Amino acid sequence: MTRLYNFCAGPAALPTPVLQRAQEELLDYHGRGLSVMEMSHRSADFTAIAEAAEATLRELLAIPDNYRVLFLQGGASSQFAMVPYNLLGRGGTPNYLYTGIWGKKAIAEARHVAGAHIAASSEDNGLREVPRPEAIALSSDAAYLHYTDNETIGGLAFDYIPEVEVPLVCDMSSSILSAPLDVSRFGVIYAGAQKNIGPAGLTLVIVRDDLLDRARPDTPTMFNYRVMAEHGSMYNTPPTYAWYLAGLVFDWLKQDIGGLEAMDAINARKAETLYGAIDASGFYSNPIAPRNRSRMNVPFVLADDALNGDFLREAETAGLLNLKGHRSVGGMRASLYNAVPEAAVEALVDFMADFERRHG
């Protein structure tokens, strides 16, 4: 068996020990004679799996008691619509910070439901720097402020949490669990699972409980946070296997890694290694303002675009997978999520130096 280094932006690498444990438990979960995939979501065994996953997540992120954790489907993209549906029941205008492609999609979806006010934007600087806190100008009737903590395609990340009087809503799809977080600063946090949480098919929502009575009356039942909270995310059949795997990832973070402070330190070293190599070379470059460089997604370009094909082919031969940048921006992108080990980053920078020597 060979597991290569996988730099995919999502679905992303999962920790090998997690996959091994899933494999061990696949056919016969704890002597029950069936797989977790084949269990009723209402069974005692699955209930225990679901509750343990939530408890470990709460511990990792120190989620306060007045927040509910929802295990949903539909991806982060569904949250683009669910957020306005659930938070506009008392009227007001949704406010957004625009820093990249995912935020733009969230804004477009809010406009389907209501209007949207752009409270600050990175458009003027070519999406290379997030707006400074003093540039944020909410509309007078702001219902909430939404932003994307880490723009996965652009590799642009916030270096601060905005301070506002209205509920703060954050798309943390590509940054959640990469470092400790003060959940109490937020009204709603959401994330698709397929980066730092688990396999695709699960969407995590963390919502402050006083916001559960703000849904618009026309909110579809399956979109309603309160309905999902009241049913323990089991109004209908939840994505049981993805939920179970997320629980294994949370266990790995807690037991193997030692929690989010330890994860933070590892992620800081990985990012430093790669950005250091890019900055030290005259061949590779990254356009993002240093304080807003993403630690999770590192886009970079080669001095000569004509070498992109060779770079990707040779990288794959060297066991370095999925380095192609998003189709909308081109170039390369290395995603360094939690499950990407430091050895992968070392192997990548060695390969990059060797490629530069041969082609630079």
Ligand code: PMP
């Ligand atoms: N937001 C961000 C920041 C993302 O990176 C992605 C997916 N790459 C999405 C939203 C959309 O997520 P999903 O595919 O789960 O709908």
